[in-house]
Amino acid sequence: MTDQPYDPRYQGYDPYQQQPQQQQPPQQPQQQPQQQWPGQQGYDDPHAAQQYTQQWQGQTWETQVHQPVAPADTAYLPPQTPPPHGAYGNEPQPWQQAPMAPAPPPAPEPPATDASAATYGPATVAGNARITDAQRARLEGRSPIIDPGMRPAALTALLGVLLSATAAAGSYALLIPLIALQGVTAAGWFRLNGMWPARQGIALAFLGALVADVALLTAGRENGPAAILGTLGVWVLLSLVLQLRSHADPDERMYGLMASVASAALAIIATGYLAADPEAVTVGAAAAAVAILARALPLPTPASLIVSLLAAAGAGIAVGGLTDYGPKGALLGAAAAACALIGHRVAAYDYPSRFVHFTAGVALPLATAAPVVWVLGRALA
Template sequence: MNNANQPGYGGWPQQPQEPLPPQQYQQQYQQGQPQQYQQFPQEPVQGQPPYGYPGYGQPPVDDAAATTLLPPVPALDDAAATTLLPPVVVSGAMPVAPSVPGPTPAPMPAAAPVPQPQPAAPAFDPPTMTLKRPVAPGPVPGAPVGPPYPGVPSQPAPQPAPQAGPRGRTGSPIIDPGLQPALITAGAAALLAGGAALGQVALALVVALLQVLTAAGWFRLNGMWPARQGIALAALAGFTADAAVLLADTDNGVAAVVGTLGGFFLLVLVLQTFRPSDPKERFYALTVLGSATVVTALCTALLLAAWVPAGVGAVALATVLAAAPLPGPKQLGPVLGLAAAVLLGLLVGAPLALGALAGLGALVGRRVAAYDFPSRFVHMTAGVALPLAVAAPLIWIATDLLAG
C-alpha cells in the first residue's frame, strides 16, 4: 500500500532533487537502485515555508490598512439621480417651466437678428401612445416679431397672403372682352354681310374662317392648349357641313347639317373612347371636343338663313354697345345693344324676332367668352367669334322657322 506519510503521496508534494551526473545516473540505473527522494524536515527552516506551501507560517495581512487609500463610496440618492428627467405628462402639450428672474440682458446691437420663440415639443398620450401635435398660435397681424430689445426697432409680422383663385388670380373670374374684340366682331360681321351679297360660295368662305376662329377659341377657353388635332377635327366638321349644304338641295340643307353633326360626333366618341389616357381626362376631352364640333358646325346655319346682312348687323351693334365704356351702371351697355339690334331689324323690314334673337345670341356668346379668367388670346378668338357663332342658328330660326 501507499504510505500517506511517505513524501510524494497524499498531501506532501514531491520535491525536486539535484540532478545527478550522467555517469552516476547510468550506474544506478544498471544496478536497479531506486531513485532517492529528499525528505522534508520536520521543523520549519528559518525563512522557508514548511511543506512547500507558499505563505504558510507567514503573519496575516491587515486588509483595513491595505484599503485606507480608497475613497469612501457615498450612498445613492434616487431622487437626486432623477432630477434631470422631464416631468411625466398625461396628455396635451408639455408644460413650460417658469422663467427664473435673472439679470437684465444686455442691449443687442442694431444689426443683430431677433430670436424667434421655439415651439413646444409634442407630447405622447399614454393610453393610445399617439403623438399629439398642438397647433401653435400664429403671429397676430401687425404685432412685432419677438420681444423688443432696447435699441432694436420692432419688426412687424408678415401679413398673410390672400387666398389666390384659379391660376393665381383674385377677384371675379368673369372678365368681359373689351372694346377691341367687339370691333373685330363688327368687322367679321361686315365680311359676312358682303359674302352674303356676293353669293353662297363667297359666304361659305367667310363662314369657314369664322369656324376656324371658333374652334381655336373654344379649346383655349376650356383650358385645352395646344389642341391642334381637336381644333382640326372641329374645323373639319364645319367645312364638311358647309360643303354638304352647298351640294344639297334647298329643302335638304338642314338634313345635311344634322347628318354631318351626327357623323362627326360619332367619330369623336370613338376616338376619345379608345384614347389611351386617364378616364377623367378622357371624359373631359370628349366633352370639349364634342361641344367644339357642335358649335363650329352650327355656324353653317348662316348658309341656310335669310336676311343674313340684317342678322349679322344686329350682332355687331349689340356687341359693340355692350363693350362700349358708357356712363352709368354696367348693365346699361347690354340693354342698349339689345334694343339697337331689335330696332335695326325693324328698320330694314326683317322679321320681328330677327333683331331680338340675333342681339340675344351676341350677348350670350360674349358672356361665355368672359368665363374662368380668360386670357387675351381667348378674348381675341372666342371673344370675337362666339357672338356670331351663337347667333348663327338663332338667325336661321328667326328667318325660317318663326317667319314661315
C-alpha cells in the same frame, strides 16, 4: 547655474519636443480698432515684447483701422495658438508663413426694380414667368367674368359686316368669312376650356365644319337641316371613337370628349348661315355686330344689355327696310343679338386670357346667333 540673465535666443529649439498643450483661446471677430500679430499675445513682459517686435524680419500686418465686417462674410481661418513662453527660433512658424488674407468685400445689394417688375415672377433657371391678366385677377380674388373689351368687339363687328354683305352676293361669297368664323370658333373653344395645344381636336372640329359646308352646298339650302344634323351626328361618333383610343386618364378623356363635341357642334352649327335665307343673314349678322359693339361700351352690365338689345333692334329695322323683312327685322335683329350676347358672356367666363378674347370672344357671338337666324328667318319669311 550662472548669474547671467535668461535669454531665450541661446536655448535650442527642438521642433519635435513635446510641449504642453495650451488651451485654445476663442477666436475673436475682427472688430478691434488695430490688428496685432499672433505672437504678441503670449508675452506679458513689455520689454520682451518690444525686443521680439524689433527682431521681426517678416512681413507685418497693416496697422490701418478697417471697417469691421460681419463674421459670416469673412474667410475661415484655423485656430491660432501662440508659441510657448521662451521658445524662439529663426524658423518661421506655420502661422507666420503668409499674412492673413483680407476679407472679401460684401456682396452688393440688388438694384431696385420699378413698378413694372411686379408683373414678373421670381427668377429661375428657366427665366421669369410672366403673370397674365387672368392669373392676376385670380390671385386678387376678383370676379371670374372678364369681358373681351372693345378690340375683340370691333373684330366681331367686322366679321359680322362681312357676313351681312357677302350673303347678298351668293353662297360662295358667304363661304369666305364663314370658314374664317368656323376656324376661330374651333380654336377659341378649346382655349376657353384650358386645353392647349389641342391640334387634333381643333383640326377635327374644323374638318367637321368644312364637311357640313360642302354637304349643304351639294344638297342645297332646302336640305340644310339634314346636312347640318347629319354631319353633327357623324362627328360626335367620330369624337367618341378617338377619345376611346386615348391612353389618358378616364377623367381627362371625358373632359376631352366634351370639349371636342362642343367645339365641333359650334363650328358645324355656324353653317346655318349658309342654310338660312340670304336676307335673314344680312339682317341678323348686322344686328349681332351692332349689339356686340354696344355691349363693349363702358356702362353698367344691366344698362349695357338693354342698350345692346335696343341698338340691335334698331339695326334690324334699318337693314330690314332694305330687304323684304321691313319692320319684322327688329324681331330678327333682337333675337340674333340675344344669342350673340350669350356667346359673348360665355367667352368672358372663368378668367379668360387675351388669346381667348381674340378667338372665342370674336367668334362665339356670331356662331351662337346662326341657329336663330336660320330658324327665325324661315319663320318670318
